[in-house]
Amino acid sequence: MKKTIPISFIIIGLVAGCSKADLDIWRAGRLSRSSEKSIQSAVDLYTGALFAVPEGPKADDIRFKLGKIFFKSGEYVRSIEQLRRLALPQARELLARALLKNSDHTDALEIFNKIGDKGSDEYLYDYALAAEKSNLYDQALRIYALIHKAGPFREMAQERIRAISLASGKALFAGVDDDVKEMILSGPSQQDYPDASGAYLLIDEDIELTSDNRQVSESHYVIKVFNDRGKERFAEVSLGYDSTYEKLELEYARTIKPDGTVVTVGDKNIRDVSLYLNFPLYSNARARIISMPEVVAGSVIEYKVRLTRAQLPNRKDFDIAYWLQADEPIILERCRIRVPEDRLLKYKAVNADYNTFGFDMTPKVRHEGGKKIYSLEFADVPQIVPEPGMPSVTRINPYVLFSTFESWGDIYSWWRGLYIDKTAADADIRAKAHELTRDKKTREEKIRAIYNFCAQDIRYVAVEYGDAGYEPHRAAEIFKNKYGDCKDKAILLTSMAEAAGIQVYPVLISTFDSIDIQEDVPSLLFNHAICAVEADKKIIFMDATANTVTFGDLPASDQDRVTLVFLKDGYRLVCTPLFGPEHNKISTNMAIKINEDEGITAHRRIDASGLFQQAQRYWLKFTMPAIIEEQLKQKVRSLAPSALLGDYDIENVDDLDTPVLLSYSFLAPQYLKKAGKTRILGQLGGMDTSGIAKESRRYPIELAALAAYEEDIQVELPAHLEVKYLPGPVHVETKWFDFTNRYEMTGKNTFHFYSLNRAKERLIPAEDYAGYKRAIEQAAALADQQLILEEKK
Numbered sequence: 171m172k173k174t175i176p177i178s179f180i181i182i183g184l185v186a187g188c189s190k191a192d193l194d195i196w197r198a199g200r201l202s203r204s205s206e207k208s209i210q211s212a213v214d215l216y217t218g219a220l221f222a223v224p225e226g227p228k229a230d231d232i233r234f235k236l237g238k239i240f241f242k243s244g245e246y247v248r249s250i251e252q253l254r255r256l257a258l259p260q261a262r263e264l265l266a267r268a269l270l271k272n273s274d275h276t277d278a279l280e281i282f283n284k285i286g287d288k289g290s291d292e293y294l295y296d297y298a299l300a301a302e303k304s305n306l307y308d309q310a311l312r313i314y315a316l317i318h319k320a321g322p323f324r325e326m327a328q329e330r331i332r333a334i335s336l337a338s339g340k341a342l343f344a345g346v347d348d349d350v351k352e353m354i355l356s357g358p359s360q361q362d363y364p365d366a367s368g369a370y371l372l373i374d375e376d377i378e379l380t381s382d383n384r385q386v387s388e389s390h391y392v393i394k395v396f397n398d399r400g401k402e403r404f405a406e407v408s409l410g411y412d413s414t415y416e417k418l419e420l421e422y423a424r425t426i427k428p429d430g431t432v433v434t435v436g437d438k439n440i441r442d443v444s445l446y447l448n449f450p451l452y453s454n455a456r457a458r459i460i461s462m463p464e465v466v467a468g469s470v471i472e473y474k475v476r477l478t479r480a481q482l483p484n485r486k487d488f489d490i491a492y493w494l495q496a497d498e499p500i501i502l503e504r505c506r507i508r509v510p511e512d513r514l515l516k517y518k519a520v521n522a523d524y525n526t527f528g529f530d531m532t533p534k535v536r537h538e539g540g541k542k543i544y545s546l547e548f549a550d551v552p553q554i555v556p557e558p559g560m561p562s563v564t565r566i567n568p569y570v571l572f573s574t575f576e577s578w579g580d581i582y583s584w585w586r587g588l589y590i591d592k593t594a595a596d597a598d599i600r601a602k603a604h605e606l607t608r609d610k611k612t613r614e615e616k617i618r619a620i621y622n623f624c625a626q627d628i629r630y631v632a633v634e635y636g637d638a639g640y641e642p643h644r645a646a647e648i649f650k651n652k653y654g655d656c657k658d659k660a661i662l663l664t665s666m667a668e669a670a671g672i673q674v675y676p677v678l679i680s681t682f683d684s685i686d687i688q689e690d691v692p693s694l695l696f697n698h699a700i701c702a703v704e705a706d707k708k709i710i711f712m713d714a715t716a717n718t719v720t721f722g723d724l725p726a727s728d729q730d731r732v733t734l735v736f737l738k739d740g741y742r743l744v745c746t747p748l749f750g751p752e753h754n755k756i757s758t759n760m761a762i763k764i765n766e767d768e769g770i771t772a773h774r775r776i777d778a779s780g781l782f783q784q785a786q787r788y789w790l791k792f793t794m795p796a797i798i799e800e801q802l803k804q805k806v807r808s809l810a811p812s813a814l815l816g817d818y819d820i821e822n823v824d825d826l827d828t829p830v831l832l833s834y835s836f837l838a839p840q841y842l843k844k845a846g847k848t849r850i851l852g853q854l855g856g857m858d859t860s861g862i863a864k865e866s867r868r869y870p871i872e873l874a875a876l877a878a879y880e881e882d883i884q885v886e887l888p889a890h891l892e893v894k895y896l897p898g899p900v901h902v903e904t905k906w907f908d909f910t911n912r913y914e915m916t917g918k919n920t921f922h923f924y925s926l927n928r929a930k931e932r933l934i935p936a937e938d939y940a941g942y943k944r945a946i947e948q949a950a951a952l953a954d955q956q957l958i959l960e961e962k963k
Contacts, residue, residue, distance in 0.1 A: 213239060234261045237268070246272040263289065267296050275303040287313055291323035298327065307334050307438035333437045342430030345422075346472070350392055354426060354470050357501065360396040366498050366553055367399035371470070373503040375492070378541075379574065381510050383486045385479040393471045403498075404471055407460040410445070414454040415481040421474040423460050428468035435473075439463055449631050451643060452655065483640050484584035489573035489693040491520075491685060492546060494529060497563075500551040507544040507572055511537065515544060517572045518691045524869075525568040527552065533570065546570060559861050561872040561933070562683040571685075575692040578734060582741035588641045589676060589736075592661050595669040596646040599662075603669035617672050617703055617712075618721040622826045624663045624714040629653035632715075640694075657699040659714040664701060675702045677711065678734045679746070682727040689732065689743055700728065702735050702744075709735065711746050718787040720826050724749070726781055726875045730932075751878035751928045754780030762841075763886045768849070770810060770841040775833040781875050787830045790823045802834055810838035842959065849891060849959040855881055855911045855925035857950035862943040871934040871942070881925040884916070892962050893921060897955035906931045906942050909949045913957060921957070 213236065220232045233252045240249035246268045253265035262281055269278035282297040289297070298313035311334060314327040343351045353371045363369060372392040379385055393404050411418040423435035441459045446452040462471050482488050492505050509515045519531035529551070533544040554563060575581060595603070606623055607616040631653055640657075645665035648654040654662060660676045667674035678696040680687050685695045700713040711733070716725045730748035734741055757777045764770050778786045790798065799815070806813040818834035842849040861871065887893070893915065900911040910926045934942050 209239060209243060230256055230258065230261075234258060234264075237261065237264055241268050241271075244271075250274075259285070263293060266300070267293070270296050270300050270303075273303075275300055279304050279306075287316060291317045291319055291321065291327075295323045295327055298330070302330065302334065302437075305438075305441070310334065335436050335438075342432075343426065344432045345424070345434070346426060346432060350472065353392060353501070354394070357394050357470075358499070363396070363499050363553070365555055367397055367403050368393055368395045368498050370496060370498060370500040370503065373496075373500060375505040376508075377490060377506070378508040379488060379510065379513065381540075383482055385477075385482060385488050387477045387479075388474070389477075390474045391472065395465060395467060395469050395471065397467050400467065401465050405462045405465040407462060407471070407473060409458040409460070409475055409477075411456055411458070411477060412454050413456050415479055417478045417480065418458050419476045419478075420458065420460070421476060423462065423471075423473035425462050425464050426470040426472060427464060428466065433464045435460055435463065446631060449653065451647075451651070451653075451658075452631060483694055484580065487574045487576075487580070487694075489571070489575060489695060491569045491571050491695060494525065494531070494548060494568040495551055495554050497554055499553045500548070502547075502549050503551065504547040505545065507533075508541045509544075509574065511540050511542055513542075513574055514576065515542065515572055515574055516691050517544065517570055518688055519568065519570050520686070520688060521566060521568045524566050529568075531568060531570055544572070555868075557864065557867055557869050559871040559873070560867075560869040564683065564685050565872075566869050571688055571691050571693060571695075573691050573693040575694065578692045578741055578743065581692060581694060581734065582736060585640065585678070586736055589657075589661055592642050592644045593665040593668060594645065595665045596649075599645060599649050599665055600669045602649070603666045606666075607670045613672060614705060614721075616670050617667055617674070618827065620666045620670060620672075621663065621712050621714065621721050624659055624666065625717045625719065626824075626826065627652065628659055628662060628714070630659065630715045630717065631655045642699075656715050660699040660701050663712065663714045667703070672703065673738065674712075675738075676736045677702050678736075679728060679731050682729070682731065687732040687734075687743075696734070698728075700733075702733075709744055716784070718784045718791060718826075720783070723753075723780060723784070725784065729875070748876065748932070749780055751876045751930070754782060754875045754877040755880060756782040756877075757880040757882065760881075760883045761886075762883065764841060764888050764891070766888045766890070767839075768842050768888065768891075769837065769839040771835070771837045772809075773833065773835045774809075775831070778830065781877065783829060786832065787823060790820055790830060790832070806834070806836040806838075810836070810841050812840060813838040847961040848894065849961075851885075851957040851959065853954065853956055854883060854913075854923045856953045857909060857927065857946055859946055859950050862939075862946050867936045867939045870936050871939070873929055873932050873934075876929050876932055878926065878928040881923070883923040885921050885923070887919040887921075887959065889919070890962055891959045892919075893957065894960040895958035896921065897957060900949070900952040902945065902949040902952070904930075904942075904945045906934055906938070906945065909953075911953045 216232050216236050216239075220229060220236070223229050223232070233256055237249045237252040237256075240246070240252065241264060249268040250265065250272060253261050253268060256262070256265070263285055266278045266281035266285065269275075269281065279300040282300050285297075287294065287297065294313055294317050298310045298317075301307075301313060302310035311331060314331050317324045317327040343354075346354075350372065357371050358369050360366070370391065371394055372390065374390040376388040377385065378387075395401055395404055407423070409418055409420075420435075420440070423439075425433045425435075427433065439461045441461075443457055443459060444453050445455040445457055460473065465471065479488075490507070507515065517533055519525075522531065525531060529548050531546075533546050536543050536545070554567060560566065602623070603620060606619040610616045610619055628648065629652060632655070642657040642661040643654065645662045648658045648662045649665075657676075664674045664676055677700045679698045679700055680696050681698050684697045687693070687695070698715075700711055700715075702709045702711050704710075710722055711724055711728065712721065713719060713724055713728050719725055724746060729746055731746050733744055733746060735744050755778070758774065759777070760772060760774045762770050762772045776786070793801075798820075799818070802818055803815045806815050813836045816835035816837060819831070821831040822828040823830055842851060896913050896915065897911075899913070900909070902909040907930055908926070908928045910924070912924045914922050916922045
């Protein structure tokens, strides 16, 4: 019978100007709605029947039919609910496939393995896919190979086999571009760079800010491996990304063996992993790890990746630091940054004093296709050879900072908009804030109590600012979970303080081992978040991630850093304090009694402040007691041969408001060195010269902190010994340090030794190194004296 289109449809089509395609779409929608209604009716009828017959073979048949309906409708969770309790073979097969579709790969594979590898091509394909998703590539390849019948599943299986398997090109340099081949053939060897483990033959970066405010970055790396260190350094390629807004695509990766044979990476060599597997709040921080195959000394690793950021931090701006040097030599590096013609891109060369190679760090700018293109290119760039005590690489490696952020105010407005609603305190936070502060009298006591709670009771997850997104979680969520990253802990501290009536400000900071903030080029290159509170017309910074740092103190990595403080009505760029040597001080007080048998009994007490207090508290808080005791035993042996540890006392480890106290006693059967009737007491004090072993330096020395080391020792002699030689005082003052060693008799049979080494400059420039080295060696030589005793006549 010939089908006709109702006249009403024709009239509607003519009036509305609809095509046949429009009518087909309308009819398809009508049928779809009818189908959905029919499916829902079937579900309702089956559900009613199941209610009437809840158990038995008929109930199992109903559940199987419901499971099929839900599976075909894409409702895999509901399908799994119906199928889990069924033992029917066809139900178990469908359950395995539903679990696979729902990404429950482990459970799916367990059922597939029990059923076995006999079944339809569709079943075998899903079975193999479950094995592949579980990283069981050999099993997946075996099952894919069982699909013999021509058709779509065989084609898909063959595609998966090609993707998983390694492909070795028979022709030399198969698939390698001619220019890359030339780089490899003319490239350097280990003899050219004896300190290197490999060389970057090519680093090519193309970064584009699109007109719709996406960032698209393409990176092409060609790396030659020189030795076993190079294999360890380069054979595992890790590419980090944020799965929330970033898409990482691997265009290709391959190993080019020394004979020119090419081994292409397959899917079995690639893993995509969470960087913080145990912390679901940060599951978006991920890494694509490529295990490069068949890497040996002389191999070349080549890969090309594309990273697309669908949403920029504030939806329109980005920044990037393009580094000149690396830890290995670079034969050729080039970078192109493309921005729309109407966008302003600021740039600045930083650490230019270390560009002693004459490279031009000024980007070349050209206009093309409605874009401004900024280009940099460098050839034969030396590697950075580390030196003991050198500053962070971020402060000695020249780079060009690019940024489209127009002002710090833009960054302030954007991030404040992200966090402001997250600071809202719920009933639990308000109750805890009240509990912590109800018996505190002053504002400082209250904020100290809240800081202590956030630092000690909220577990820190070490995710750098930006690594898992810029938006913090809600304070209530962090309080409930009892863990958070730096920005989360800062937001919780802000919330709890506000609940107690105290205004606290979130702060963004770039830590000591990261990039120095350039005040004239606003950027988002912070890696940490802390807090600040105003007190007595000054700002006190608080780092709630540092669980052994007292209120008012800071970790060394937070000191002397430019920060962005988010005030209630605007921002301020404020530098954190650099605490001096009187703040960072470790004092050792020891009383030694030399007995008549010339053994000793001694008592030692260590008082620490600042960084030393932080370190000592951390050691005593997070080290197994048995190991602490063993380390104390080792320490007393370093003070006297054959020394035996006696009692020891540890106090105030968990109380951030009270200094940690550590004291212990020990005895030693032999302490003095005998030379006839003369006795030699080992050198007390002294100057460490291990940090100045190099004759010259390219880079400065940078101390972890301005610190003071003080030693105070009282010695009581036995009746049969007296002092024959008492070393004279040593006092050395330089622009870098002050050093004092002093012996004095305090009684007929007692003497006192005092030593103080006090740093005055954190940074010793390379041009000062010769004088600094000479001053330390002179101080060490002056202090290299021993007190001489002799038997009384």
